[in-house]
Amino acid sequence: MRAVGIILAGGNNHRMRELSQKRAIAAMPIAGGFRAIDFALSNMTNSSIQKVAVLTQYNARSLNEHLSSSKWWDFGRKQGGLFVFTPTTTADNSFWYRGTADAIAQNLDFLKKCHEPYVIIASGDGVYKLDYNKVLEYHIEKKADITVVCKDLPRGEDATRFGVIKMNEDSRIEEFEEKPMVSNSNCISTGIYVIRRRQLIELIERCALEDRHDFVKDILIRYKNLKRIYGYKIKDYWSNIASVDSYYKTNMDFLKPEVRDYFFHQYPNIYSKVDDNPPAKYNPGCEVKNSLISNGCIINGYVENSVLFKKVFVGENCVIKNSIILNDVYLGDNTHIENCIVESRDTIRANSYHVGEDGVKIVIEKNERYVL
Structure with a gap:
C-alpha cells in the first residue's frame, strides 16, 4: 500500500479510573483474548500497510511486552516492519510527549525516512474493522488535504466525549468541536486520519515552532477553513473504550451473536499475541x-x-x-x-x-x- 501507519497509543485519561493505573488504555483486554491495540494493528496489516509505528508513553510496560514480537500481525518483514517509539531524551529535547502532535514531532525522523506518499493515523483504543485502502481512495478522489473517518452515533448516545463534526453536502467538514459541553450533532470523529506525508511533516514542524502540541486542536480545528478537510463515514461496528462504561459496554457487545460473528468469523480476521494455555x-x-x-x-x-x-x-x-x-x-x-x-x-x-x-x-x- 502507498501509506505508512502511525498508531497513537501513549495517552491516559481519568475516565478509566483504577483500570488505567497498571496499563495503557491501548493495552486493555477486549473480548476474552485480545488487546485494544490489536484492532488497529490488524486493520493495518489487512490493508497491506507494511510499515507501522506505535507511539507509546503512559504505563507502557505491558503494551511494549505485547508488541515485543511483530510476527503476530505479520509485520516481520525485510521491508517495513513494526516500530515502537517511546519518549527519549535527545540533545534537542528532554520532554515527554505533550500531546498527539508533539508525539509525532518527536519521531519526525521516522516519517522523513519513509518513502510512502500517505500516512494513516489511528488511535490505539478503537474496536472496529476498517479497510484503510477505501479511505485512501476516497481521500484521493476528493483531492483532500486531510480525511477524517467519522461515524454517526445512535440517537441518545453521549457525543460530548468525542470530537463532534458537521459536514456540508459534499462531505467537507465545516465545523469541528473537540469534546463540547453540549453537542449539536451526532457525527463524531473516530480518531482515524489520512494525510499526505509531506504535508503532515510540514504541519507538524509548524506546530513545533509555535509550541503547539495537539493534533486535533492545533491542526484539524485550526486549519479547517484553510485546508480541504473531508469526512469519511463508516456504518459498521465501531467503539471507543476510553471510559469505564464504554469499556464495559464494548466487552458486553461481544456477547451478541452478530458482533461475535462480525469480528471472529468474517474476513478479514483480527490478530493478537497467542499464549500457550490449555482449553477452558x-x-x-x-x-x-x-x-x-x-x-x-x-x-x-x-x-x-x-x-x-x-x-x-x-x-x-x-x-x-x-x-x-x-x-x-x-x-x-x-x-x-x-x-x-x-x-x-x-x-x-x-x-x-x-x-x-x-x-x-x-x-x-x-x-x-x-x-x-
Missing part, C-alpha cells in the same frame, strides 16, 4: 450461560452474561453475572460478583460479595498472592 475446563456441576470463556479458565460455579479472560479460576458455588473478569483472577468459593469489572491477577477471597448497584463497580483486591 468445565467441572461437573458448573453452569455457563451466554458468556465468553477464554483459554486456561477453570469453571466450578455459575457464570451468566459475562466475559472471562485467560486463566480465571471460578471456585465452588460462585455466582458471576453481567461481569468482566480480567486475566489470571482467582475467585474463592461462594463468591458473588455482579455488574463488576475484576482487575487482573486479583485473588477474591471466599465468601466475598461484590455488586455494582449504581453502575459498574471495579473490584481490586490488594493481596500477597505472589509473594515468594
